[in-house]
Amino acid sequence: MSxxxxxxxxxxxxxxxxxTLKAGAxxxxxxxxxxxxxxxxxxASSLDRDEFFQKHYRELTREQLQVILHKLTFEARKExxxxxxxxxxxxxxxxxFAYALNLSICIGCRKCAEACHVENNHDRPSNQSYIxxxxxxxxxxDFEKGNxxxxxxxxxxxxxxxxxxxxxxxxxxxxxxxxxxxxxxxxDGIVVVDYNWCIGxxxxxxxxxxxxxxxxxxxxxxxxxxVNPNQSYLSNRIRPQGVMEKCTFCLHRTRExxxxxxxxxxxxxxxxxxxxLDPDSEIRWVLENKRVFxxxxxxxxxPRFYYxxxx
Amino acid sequence: MLGRxxxxxxxxxxxxxxxxxxxxxxxxxxxxxxxxxFPVVIRKPLEAPKILTGSVDEKGNPISxxxxxxxxxxxxxxxxxxxxxxxxxxxxxxxxHGHLTCISCHNPDEGYASLRLADGKRLPYSEVMQLCxxxxxxxxxxxxxxxxxxxxxxWDLSRGGRExxxxxxxxxxxxxxxxxxMPARGPNDRFQTRGSHE
Numbered sequence: 001m002s003x004x005x006x007x008x009x010x011x012x013x014x015x016x017x018x019x020t021l022k023a024g025a026x027x028x029x030x031x032x033x034x035x036x037x038x039x040x041x042x043x044a045s046s047l048d049r050d051e052f053f054q055k056h057y058r059e060l061t062r063e064q065l066q067v068i069l070h071k072l073t074f075e076a077r078k079e080x081x082x083x084x085x086x087x088x089x090x091x092x093x094x095x096x097f098a099y100a101l102n103l104s105i106c107i108g109c110r111k112c113a114e115a116c117h118v119e120n121n122h123d124r125p126s127n128q129s130y131i132x133x134x135x136x137x138x139x140x141x142d143f144e145k146g147n148x149x150x151x152x153x154x155x156x157x158x159x160x161x162x163x164x165x166x167x168x169x170x171x172x173x174x175x176x177x178x179x180x181x182x183x184x185x186x187x188d189g190i191v192v193v194d195y196n197w198c199i200g201x202x203x204x205x206x207x208x209x210x211x212x213x214x215x216x217x218x219x220x221x222x223x224x225x226x227v228n229p230n231q232s233y234l235s236n237r238i239r240p241q242g243v244m245e246k247c248t249f250c251l252h253r254t255r256e257x258x259x260x261x262x263x264x265x266x267x268x269x270x271x272x273x274x275x276x277l278d279p280d281s282e283i284r285w286v287l288e289n290k291r292v293f294x295x296x297x298x299x300x301x302x303p304r305f306y307y308x309x310x311x
Numbered sequence: 312m313l314g315r316x317x318x319x320x321x322x323x324x325x326x327x328x329x330x331x332x333x334x335x336x337x338x339x340x341x342x343x344x345x346x347x348x349f350p351v352v353i354r355k356p357l358e359a360p361k362i363l364t365g366s367v368d369e370k371g372n373p374i375s376x377x378x379x380x381x382x383x384x385x386x387x388x389x390x391x392x393x394x395x396x397x398x399x400x401x402x403x404x405x406x407x408h409g410h411l412t413c414i415s416c417h418n419p420d421e422g423y424a425s426l427r428l429a430d431g432k433r434l435p436y437s438e439v440m441q442l443c444x445x446x447x448x449x450x451x452x453x454x455x456x457x458x459x460x461x462x463x464x465x466w467d468l469s470r471g472g473r474e475x476x477x478x479x480x481x482x483x484x485x486x487x488x489x490x491x492x493m494p495a496r497g498p499n500d501r502f503q504t505r506g507s508h509e
Contacts, residue, residue, distance in 0.1 A: 092467075100458075102458065102459075105459070105489075107489060107492070108494055109492050109494050109495060110494040110495040110496070110497050111495055113495065113497055113498060114495040114496070117498070122498075126498065126499050127496055127497070127498050127499055128498050128499075129497070129498040132497070132498065133494075133497060148497060149497065150494065151494065151496075152493075153491040153492065153493055154491065154492060154493075154494050155491065254466065256470065257465045257466065257467035257469070257470030257471055258464070258465050258466070258470075258471065259462070259463065259464060259465065259466050263462075264461075264462070264463045264464075266461055267461055267481065268461065268481065268489060269458075269459050269460040269461040269462065269476070269481075272457060272458050273466055274457075274466045275466070275467070281466075282456055282457030282458060285456040285457070285458065286456070286458050289456075290458070310449070310453070
């Protein structure tokens with residue numbers, strides 16, 4: 001009854017149609033696989049071993065961090081020819097930062113966005129900035145009707161202006177969204193990103209209700225003579241391609257006690273910055289004496305960025 | 312940390328400390344126990360303004376004269392307002408500042424070489440903020456609490472000082488409304504501009 005089929009290897013001897021197709025598909029598949037891997041291989045060749053095996057920022061020992069900072073500094077100097085220093089600024093104990101912006105006197109000149117662009121070594125072609133200024137119709141607060149691309153003398157008639165940047169939420173949705181803890185909140189309230197740990201999935205960008213996060217589609221292009229040499233690991237060092245970035249309240253300045261760049265650039269004095277734990281600080285006076293509100297309060301994000309009015 | 316009242320007091324003390332043509336005097340904050348505090352310097356306006364005569368001296372430098380050159384002999388017109396059309400001098404002077412007359416702020420007793428407060432006290436030009444504060448109390452209050460007017464420097468005064476603008480750095484006294492400006496270029500926003508990444 002049972003017919004005995006002579007044993008043969010699939011590709012040797014009798015080659016049926018099915019086997020040919022299989023072999024063909026396997027070959028094509030391999031080629032596609034190789035093509036798909038090509039960018040990865042190219043990327044990996046530009047990545048050295050140390051960088052690939054670098055630990056998470058918060059797990060680095062002091063010595064390991066020093067090695068990394070030294071390497072980043074060396075590379076930045078080589079690339080830009082400028083005396084760049086990449087430091088690591090730690091939060092100041094007893095300090096929690098808060099920011100307030102006076103909508104009554106902001107005129108929408110975008111000097112803050114421009115200062116951010118320069119200070120944080122942002123990509124020049126896209127004119128990137130962590131600050132987006134909305135031109136809004138007086139009488140409402142509908143961001144859908146806000147315009148961020150206005151290009152006419154300001155302040156316009158019946159308009160008010162609302163700069164929006166990272167709100168440094170006390171309850172940051174972007175941090176919970178990150179699958180690999182590449183972004184977290186520090187003790188002074190600043191939400192930071194480890195650019196060497198971020199995988200660029202952009203979940204945090206989608207999670208942020210203020211649309212405050214930016215993605216580096218390309219490696220930021222900054223002409224060497226325009227590079228800001230005062231850099232920090234968690235803030236304005238030139239980011240690699242494919243990672244998220246965000247406003248850090250200029251931690252490389254503010255953790256040295258200085259004002260953020262956007263505040264210094266504001267010609268009207270609409271911005272107030274300081275330590276919310278210091279009862280004598282300017283920011284506390286504003287919060288205690290002005291009509292203050294936060295954006296999208298109903299979401300429970302508890303922003304540390306406040307808006308207020310004079311009247 | 313030092314009390315806010317002490318800071319305010321120090322600001323007032325420095326601002327009323329008389330005129331100085333040199334660099335702005337730093338504010339020394341007495342704080343024997345706390346950490347050392349760096350000064351908050353308020354930029355001072357120049358002394359009494361000068362007017363270009365339109366002629367030049369033998370070296371080609373423009374000649375300017377002080378207010379008193381003419382005003383010691385020309386009596387003041389107490390009715391002249393900022394909007395009044397002046398017929399003899401200052402024809403180009405236009406202004407928009409409430410219903411103020413010239414001598415609401417300028418001191419005719421000194422040939423306009425100083426300012427004058429509402430109570431008749433003389434005030435040097437460098438202390439102009441006191442004059443503004445007579446009417447603009449809320450702004451002055453906000454200023455003293457760091458919530459009005461541009462500044463640069465340190466938020467943490469135990470680490471460094473601060474420099475602050477005065478009223479007339481930003482507001483022209485004759486037309487104080489902040490001028491209309493062209494905005495700086497903004498970032499490309501992919502939600503509002505087509506085609507480019509943000």
